[in-house]
Amino acid sequence: MAALAPPVAAIRVAVRRALTGLPGDGPVLVACSGGADSLALAAATAFVAPRLGHAAGLVTVDHGLQDGSAERAEAVAAWAREAGFAPIVVARVEVAGRPGGPEAAAREARYQALTEVARQHEAVAVLTGHTRDDQAETVLLALARGAGPRGLAGMPARRDLSGVPLLRPLLEIGREQTRAACVVLGLQPWQDPHNTDPSYARSRVRADVLPALVRALGPGVLDNLARTARLVAADNAALDELAETALAAARHPEGGLGVPELVDLPPSVRGRVLHTWARELGALPGALSHRHVAALDALVTDWHGQGPADLPGGVRVLRRAGRLSPVASG
Template sequence: MAALAPPVAAIRVAVRRALTGLPSGGPVLVACSGGADSLALAAATAFVAPRLGRVVGLVTVDHGLQAGSAQRAEAVAAWAREAGFTPATVVRVEVAGRPGGPEAAAREARYQALTEVAGQLGAVAVLTGHTRDDQAETVLLALARGAGPRGLAGMPARRELSGVPLLRPLLEIGREQTRAACEVLGLSPWQDPHNTDPSYARSRVRADVLPALVRALGPGVLDNLARTARLVAADNAALDEVAQAALAAARHPGGGLRVPELVGLAPAVRGRVLHAWARELGAPPGALSYRHVAALDALVTGWHGQGPTDLPGGVRVLRRADRLAPVGPT
């Protein structure tokens, strides 16, 4: 018997780890664009899932942004049906008119479609093909934006999205491994032209910045960036636990937060408390930025009688003596 190619074996092991411990019942869904990363993930899941007694389905999203996108999506679904995916679904989404730039709008539309299909099918998880290289790009982009620890933590291996677990099994798998796995398995990935379009920041990082870093610092820089994301994510989780306890202790019996309880907190914890509280009040997470939290913090640490702070979502917060309280719609 021929030995299993190392890239194929590594991806199957990563998928098995991700699927182990999931609840039984509904199918596992793979989000597949037809690119090398998601195609290698799909092939590995089609092999691993049945051996764990799980049904596996596939969803491919047609964003309608390129000529021939509908035909490519149907080709991915046809391959999936032949590979044993049940169901293999194509979902068409509308990207135009959504907030943010084209990348953010397409991402929002894609995740909305994935969670809707997962809900309809009772799926226990959705798997995406983000790799170590994607994680490294995410960390570099976060650094360039001046993001805090949440940005530097990159993409989590698991997150809840509209009640559906979203899993990223390949965050420790390199892009060269997914390409090699596709070649070994005889799969023909689609090359998305958006991935090399210099008008997108991520494409410029992929084509220019990361190769320059690898040349200057060696190939280990990719693993190191991804490791940084894991370490920061662990620190974030610990600080978030502390912040949740601090938020509970700071609640005022009449509503809002007690300023004396906030003043005594470490800045890193206080910022998380105020961020979490702002979200409770109805500020949309995607619109809630550093400057909003800093304005709330000024009501705590630099108050000199100033008026209310405006937050996204029409929320306003005012300091009344030793209490922060919402004065807008919540």
């Protein structure tokens, strides 16, 4: 018997680790664009999932942003039928009119579609093909934006997608491994032109910045960036746990947050408390930035009678009688 090619073996092992221990016996759904990363993931899932008691399903999202996108989605679905996936869903989404730039709008539409399909089919998890290289790009983009620890933590290997686990099994698998796996398996990946479009920041990082770093610092820089994300994510988890406890302690019986309970918190914990509370009040998550949280923090630590802090979404917060309270805008 021929030995299993190392890239194929590595991806199967990563998928098995991600799927082991999932509760229930529903299907797992692979989000597949037809690119090398998601094709390699899908092929591995088709092998691994049934051996763990789960059907392997596939979802391909047609964003309608390129000529021929519908045909591309149908081609992915046709491959999935031949490969034995079930269920197979082609999800068509509307990107125009959503908030944020085109990348953010497409991402929101895509995850909304994945959530809806997962619920319809009672899936126990949705898998995406983000790799170590994607994680390295994410960390670099976060550094450039000054995003802080949450941004530097990159993409989590697992997060909740409106009640459905979203799994990223390939965050320690390199893009060169997914391409090699496709070659070994005889798969023909689609090359998304958006991935090389210089109008997108991620494309410029992929084409110019990461190769320059590899040339200057060696190939280990990709693993190091991904490792940085894992380490920061672990620190974030600990700080988030402290912030959850601190937020509960700071809640005032008459509403709002008590200033005395906030003022002596470490800044990293207090910032998380204020960020979480701002979202509870209805501040728009995508627009809530460091400067908004800093304005709330100033009401606690630099109080000199200033007026309310304005948060995105028409939320206003003022300090009175020793506590922070939301007030009606206008």
